[in-house]
Each structure stands twice: as C-alpha cells, then as structure tokens.
Amino acid sequence: MTGYSEKVMEHFHNPRNVGIIDQPDGVGKVGNAVCGDIMELYLKVAKEVIVDAKFRTFGCGAAIATSSMVTELIKGKTVAEARRISNQAVAEALGGLPPIKMHCSVLAEEALKKALDDYQNSKG
Amino acid sequence: MERGYLDHAATTPVAPAVLEAMLPYFGQIYGNPGSAHSWGGEARRAVEEARGSIAAFLGAAINEIVFTSGGTESNNTVIKGIAESNKARGNHIITSAIEHHAILNPCHTLERKGFEVTYIPVNNDWLVSPKDVEAAITAKTILISIMHANNEIGVIEPLAKIGAIARQHGIPFHTDAVQTFGHIPVNVADIEVDLLSASAHKLYGPKGVGLLYIHQGIKISPLLEGGEQEAKRRSSTLNVSGIIGFAKATELAADTMKTEPERISALRDKLIDGLLGKIKDTHLNGTRSSRLPNNINISFGGVEGEALLLSLDAQGIACSTGSACTSAKLETSHVLKALAIPHHLGNSSLRFSLGKATNDKDIERVLAVLPGVVDRLRTISPFYQPAERED
Numbered sequence: 001m002t003g004y005s006e007k008v009m010e011h012f013h014n015p016r017n018v019g020i021i022d023q024p025d026g027v028g029k030v031g032n033a034v035c036g037d038i039m040e041l042y043l044k045v046a047k048e049v050i051v052d053a054k055f056r057t058f059g060c061g062a063a064i065a066t067s068s069m070v071t072e073l074i075k076g077k078t079v080a081e082a083r084r085i086s087n088q089a090v091a092e093a094l095g096g097l098p099p100i101k102m103h104c105s106v107l108a109e110e111a112l113k114k115a116l117d118d119y120q121n122s123k124g
Numbered sequence: 125m126e127r128g129y130l131d132h133a134a135t136t137p138v139a140p141a142v143l144e145a146m147l148p149y150f151g152q153i154y155g156n157p158g159s160a161h162s163w164g165g166e167a168r169r170a171v172e173e174a175r176g177s178i179a180a181f182l183g184a185a186i187n188e189i190v191f192t193s194g195g196t197e198s199n200n201t202v203i204k205g206i207a208e209s210n211k212a213r214g215n216h217i218i219t220s221a222i223e224h225h226a227i228l229n230p231c232h233t234l235e236r237k238g239f240e241v242t243y244i245p246v247n248n249d250w251l252v253s254p255k256d257v258e259a260a261i262t263a264k265t266i267l268i269s270i271m272h273a274n275n276e277i278g279v280i281e282p283l284a285k286i287g288a289i290a291r292q293h294g295i296p297f298h299t300d301a302v303q304t305f306g307h308i309p310v311n312v313a314d315i316e317v318d319l320l321s322a323s324a325h326k327l328y329g330p331k332g333v334g335l336l337y338i339h340q341g342i343k344i345s346p347l348l349e350g351g352e353q354e355a356k357r358r359s360s361t362l363n364v365s366g367i368i369g370f371a372k373a374t375e376l377a378a379d380t381m382k383t384e385p386e387r388i389s390a391l392r393d394k395l396i397d398g399l400l401g402k403i404k405d406t407h408l409n410g411t412r413s414s415r416l417p418n419n420i421n422i423s424f425g426g427v428e429g430e431a432l433l434l435s436l437d438a439q440g441i442a443c444s445t446g447s448a449c450t451s452a453k454l455e456t457s458h459v460l461k462a463l464a465i466p467h468h469l470g471n472s473s474l475r476f477s478l479g480k481a482t483n484d485k486d487i488e489r490v491l492a493v494l495p496g497v498v499d500r501l502r503t504i505s506p507f508y509q510p511a512e513r514e515d
C-alpha cells in the first residue's frame with residue numbers, strides 16, 4: 001500500500017532514541033503543515049557536539065522512521081555539521097521514501113533546525 | 125503467521141460458488157447477449173435470469189435493473205444523469221456531507237457547471253436528520269441522494285423517513301447502498317427509493333460489476349452512449365460472467381442474511397467492548413444502535429492511524445484508517461471531519477469490517493495484539509506523557 005523500503009519499516013518498528021531529555025540544551029517542536037502531524041526533538045550538546053538526541057512523534061510510518069533516522073544521523077556530529085543535514089539526506093539514509101511521503105521528512109528537518117536554533121539562542 | 129482479514133468493507137473474496145457459476149461464461153457460453161444468433165441467445169437468457177433474481181431480491185421489476193461496472197459508475201450516472209435530464213426543472217441537489225466520493229465529486233463537478241448542491245450535515249452519531257433534508261428542499265430540487273449506510277463509520281441512515289419526504293415532494297430519491305446490499309435487508313418499496321446503487325464485490329461477488337435500480341418513469345440520461353444496451357440506459361457489451369457472478373452472490377447473500385447479521389454483530393460488539401475496555405482514551409465513532417453488523421470504527425487517542433495500520437499489518441491483521449496520512453490528498457477523511465472531533469482523534473481512527481470468514485479467534489487476536497501496538501505508539505507520541513501510558 002505505502003511502498004515503504006525495508007529500512008523505513010525497520011526504523012518504524014524499532015525506532016531509536018524515543019523519549020524526552022531532561023534539561024535539554026535544545027528543543028524543536030514542529031507541526032506538519034500538510035497532514036497536521038507533530039514532532040518533538042530534544043538535544044543534549046557538549047562542546048558544540050550533539051551527545052544525545054531524543055524524539056517523540058505523532059505521525060505516519062514515514063514520520064516515525066525519519067524522526068528515528070535524524071536522531072541517529074546527528075548523534076556525535078557538531079552543531080555546524082548537523083545544520084547541513086537536509087530532509088533529502090534523511091530520506092536517502094532510509095533507502096528513499098515514496099514521493100507522497102517526502103513531506104514527512106521535512107518535519108524531521110524542521111524539528112532539527114528549530115532545536116539547533118533553540119540551542120544557539122539559549123547559549124546567547 | 126496467522127492472518128486475519130478485517131477489511132471486508134473495502135472488498136471481499138469471491139465465494140467459491142460464485143466463481144464456479146461464472147466459469148462457463150468465459151469459454152463456453154461466450155456469446156454477446158446483443159447478438160441475434162443462438163450463441164447470443166444463450167448468453168442473453170442467462171443475463172435475464174440473473175437480472176430477474178436480483179430484481180426479486182430488491183423488490184424491483186426486472187426492467188428496473190441496469191447492470192453497470194460498479195458503485196462508482198452507478199453513482200456517477202445518477203448524479204450526472206438526473207442533472208442532465210432534469211435541468212429544465214431545476215438545478216438543485218440535496219445530499220449529505222458524508223457520502224462516498226463517487227457521489228461528492230460528481231456533485232462538485234456539477235457545482236462548477238452552475239448547479240447548487242446542499243450537503244446536509246450529520247448529528248453526533250453521523251446520522252442525517254430527515255427534517256434537515258425536508259428543510260433544504262426548494263422549488264428547484266431535482267434529486268435527493270443519501271447513502272444507506274456509511275462506508276467508514278457504518279451508521280445506517282433513516283432512509284424510509286427521507287424517502288417518504290422525497291415522495292411527498294415528488295423529488296427523485298437515490299441511495300448508495302453499496303455497503304448494505306446483501307448485508308442487511310434492502311427493499312426498494314420499503315425505503316421508498318427511486319434509484320439505488322450496489323456493487324457485487326462487497327458481497328463475495330466479482331469486482332467490476334454493479335447495478336443501478338431505476339424506478340419506472342424516472343427520467344435519467346445515460347453516462348455511456350453507444351450500442352444502446354440496457355434499454356439505452358447504459359451502452360456497453362454486458363459483462364456476462366460478472367453479472368452471473370453478481371446474481372449468484374446475491375442468491376447466497378439472501379440465504380446468509382438470515383443468520384449472518386446476528387453472528388457478525390455479536391463479534392462486532394465483542395470487539396468494540398473489548399477495545400474500549402482494554403485501551404483507555406478510545407472512542408467509538410458512530411452510534412451503536414443504527415450500525416452495520418460488521419463495522420467497528422474507533423479512534424485511539426494520541427496515535428496516528430497509518431502507524432496503527434502498519435503495525436497491525438505486520439502482525440497479520442488487515443484493517444483501514446481514515447487518517448490523513450494514508451489518503452492521497454493527505455486530508456483527514458471527510459466523514460470523520462463532518463463532526464468537529466479533535467485533529468488527533470480524527471487522524472487516529474481504525475475501521476475493522478468483519479466478514480463471513482471472521483470468527484471468534486480473529487477477534488481474540490485483535491484484542492491480544494492491539495493494546496500492545498497502541499501502547500508502543502503512545503510511548504513515541506508527544507500527546508502522551510510517560511505517566512499517562514498504560515503499563
């Protein structure tokens with residue numbers, strides 16, 4: 001029906017880094033303008049390196065899988081490196097997404113941008 | 125892995141007896157019913173016998189049944205055909221907000237051509253009020269079309285009352301009976317309809333064949349023009365094997381309808397009670413009292429429908445959802461949106477539709493599997509704080 005890749009299904013069934021971080025260094029909460037779904041991303045940053053990332057998502061299989069994948073991709077990266085991760089990169093890392101589901105990966109990218117902004121703003 | 129198909133409102137498997145009845149009409153009795161020779165005659169007699177038995181089942185006259193390619197074609201024919209043939213009389217159509225897209229989209233097309241359409245809203249149980257229908261009637265109303273039972277929520281609409289109102293005002297009344305034909309009694313005299321759509325594949329018949337009942341004297345332009353089959357009401361060579369299969373499926377349904385609704389509704393109630401009891405923040409959509417025997421539609425607070433559907437599919441359970449994420453337009457089902465339910469509930473619905481093969485074990489399996497699935501997705505959901513989750 002949805003034509004998801006095996007990798008998407010694997011991340012959907014076993015999402016990594018689910019949850020929230022107490023006293024996070026950055027938080028990004030976004031809603032998907034297209035279907036109305038919601039994602040929250042929490043970051044822990046030490047010396048400009050993302051040491052931990054967690055998420056919670058209300059959304060479809062692709063939304064959950066991209067949320068999971070984005071946390072995997074940013075862990076261990078510097079804030080500057082994480083900024084360069086696009087929704088396409090997340091989708092590619094999952095072996096692609098059906099065209100109609102690309103907007104779900106935008107949710108992950110936006111949550112990431114917002115969390116990084118939040119980190120940099122609160123740092124002052 | 126054990127598998128359980130609980131999506132019979134989408135489609136049903138062809139019954140073995142139906143397939144068997146159809147088989148001779150591919151290679152042996154292959155004549156065109158429109159041909160004058162004896163090959164044509166054989167096929168024609170078979171089609172007319174099928175037409176007769178379906179007409180009897182509906183309480184209709186034999187010449188009031190037109191075979192089509194399915195529910196969508198029947199519905200399109202009604203909306204466009206009545207509009208075309210009655211445009212001198214008026215340009216106003218009354219329907220409901222929760223019709224199938226095969227009604228709504230042709231209505232939208234007519235609106236673009238200058239017709240006016242009133243979409244009657246539904247009450248808290250997704251029921252159309254006959255009073256609202258009556259209030260919407262104007263001097264220009266040429267058609268009232270209200271579905272018999274809704275395909276998503278399974279509620280059965282008060283057709284007899286609406287039919288009586290339509291008769292009083294002399295307005296043709298159509299019903300989309302795709303979800304009810306062969307499942308609960310449908311008699312065109314009882315519900316006072318002038319036009320009715322049905323489809324074979326919802327009652328263990330083949331896909332690609334349906335019917336349109338047209339009451340004597342109703343003027344309706346054809347959608348398809350050509351060889352003037354079906355008394356000019358629907359041109360196209362008849363789908364002989366499909367029609368034979370449809371008639372066989374109807375014959376079987378007439379029999380199973382005596383016992384099946386009771387058996388199925390007991391399973392339905394068990395599933396509803398079990399899910400509402402086992403999982404908190406679950407909400408049954410639609411009334412229990414005026415509901416198809418095989419329909420369950422429940423919203424699971426805080427979890428999205430496609431994620432639920434995929435999780436169940438992975439465990440061998442098939443159902444469907446009204447969530448925006450599975451629709452091609454990425455919009456929450458218009459049926460769920462017809463009531464102002466919160467977004468996270470509208471996108472959180474699952475529909476289970478039971479069938480002949482469904483038994484107690486299937487229900488038990490859903491009750492065993494679904495609580496864990498919902499709980500897992502709630503751990504991922506921002507709508508649930510860890511403390512609110514069930515353990």
Ligand code: FES
Pocket residue numbers: 032035036037058059060061062063101103104448449450454
């Ligand atoms: S989050 Fe709604 S379609 Fe993916």
